[in-house]
Amino acid sequence: AQSVTQLGSHVSVSEGALVLLRCNYSSSVPPYLFWYVQYPNQGLQLLLKYTSAATLVKGINGFEAEFKKSETSFHLTKPSAHMSDAAEYFCAVKVQGGSEKLVFGKGTKLTVNP
C-alpha cells in the first residue's frame, strides 16, 4: 500500500528565505504525487502535481517540486517566502492506473516570520 511521510510537522522561515517542505513516498507501483495547501478554515487547494511527465513540476504561487525516484522524494520548494504562504501543506500519493484514492501525509504547518 502507498504511504506518504512529511518530515517536520512545523517549519518556520523568514520572509524572503527559501521554503523547503519535505515529502517521501512509498509505493510499489509508479505514483502520482500532489501537493495541496490549506489556509485556516478553508478546504485544500491543489498547488501542483506529478503525473509521470517532467520530473520538475511548477505550480501556483511560485512553488515547484521535483520528483526523485531514486530518493522516493517529492519535496516542495519556493525560492522566496512571502507572508501569504503561511498555511498548512499536504503531500499526497495515488497509484497510477489504480484506485482514485489519495493518501495524504500528516501535513506541515509553515510559519513565515517578518
Place this chain on the structure above:
Amino acid sequence: DAGVIQSPRHEVTEMGQEVTLRCKPISGHDYLFWYRQTMMRGLELLIYFNNNVPIDDSGMPEDRFSAKMPNASFSTLKIQPSEPRDSAVYFCASSSGGPQRRRHEQYFGPGTRLTVT
C-alpha cells in the same frame, strides 16, 4: 463554476442525534470523495463514488456512517447516532475521470465543522 459546495459550514449537535452533511460537486465531475480531518488522525478518505456508485467505502468508520449519491449533483454523509468522537471537519471533493489535463485533480469544498457534545 462555484466550486464544490458544502452545507452546513458548521454543525453543533448533541450525542445521539442524527447529522446529515451535504455536498454539491463541480458540474461535470464524475468522482466524489468524502474526507474527515482531525488533529489526531489527519486527513482520511471515508468513501468515494464514481458516476454516483460507491467504489471504496473501506474508510467508513462503522455502521453509524452512511453516504449516498442519488444523482450527479448531490451527495449526503449521514451519521446516526452521532458521538463526541465524530467531531471533526468533513470535506467533500470532486474530480474528473476523463482524459483531460485536469484529470486526477481533486477539488475540495470548504468543509463542514461538526461538533458533537
